[in-house]
Amino acid sequence: MIQGVLMALLAGTLVSLQNIFNAKVNEHVGSWTTTTLVLGMGFLASLAGAVIFAGQSGFPFSQMKLWYWFSGMIGVGVVICLVQGIRLLSPTYAISIVLISQLMFAILWDSLGLFGLVKVPFTPKQLIGVLVIVTGVLLFKVGGRVRQSTLPNGYQ
Known part of the structure; x- marks a missing residue:
């Protein structure tokens, strides 16, 4: 493992x-x-x-x-x-969204047993895990905003 x-x-x-x-x-x-x-x-x-x-x-x-x-x-x-x-x-935000999408579809395909996968039951723990990750990405995006006026000259 x-x-x-x-x-x-x-x-x-x-x-x-x-x-x-x-x-x-x-x-x-x-x-x-x-x-x-x-x-x-x-x-x-x-x-x-x-x-x-x-x-x-x-x-x-x-x-x-x-x-x-x-x-x-x-x-x-x-x-x-x-x-x-x-x-x-931005790399961080885009990759975070990709990871959430990967996780959600992996859970879907596992739960339905699609594409020759062994069927794995969907549990409330998996739902909580996805929601925690989504919340983290949202907090990262919303919490990372900096007003333009606070940045030194030459920085965006």
């Missing part, structure tokens, strides 16, 4: 870092070029990893359901939406 927690923490760190980098790339080349670069580099890195660590056994496509092939297209939507969300809101 500890290894799973550590991997999840590392994934969160890497996603947050990637989102910031993606937003910076987007400032120079636009959303579609950013998405092409991100997913293209990701393809090359994952292809190299699969070849190095799994060899030919890393490509068992015949056992895959047809609709799994559309995952990459979902990735396009993820990158485009995140880059634009960060541009319009």
Whole structure:
């Protein structure tokens, strides 16, 4: 379990870092070029990893359901939406909203047993957890407002 927690923490760190980098790339080349670069580099890195660590056994496509092939297209939507969300809101606020959305949909899909997942009952504790997170994001956003007149010259 500890290894799973550590991997999840590392994934969160890497996603947050990637989102910031993606937003910076987007400032120079636009959303579609950013998405092409991100997913293209990701393809090359994952292809190299699969070849190095799994060899030919890393490509068992015949056992895959047809609709799994559309995952990459979902990735396009993820990158485009995140880059634009960060541009319009700020990294912290956009990623907080993404995390809330991920949590709520993960609970929904688990509770309904969708996409081949084992059905996990929805509990009041899960509802309280989501509400605490949403409240935290709202407090972060509302509590973080600073009037422009209080900032020193040159700061926004």
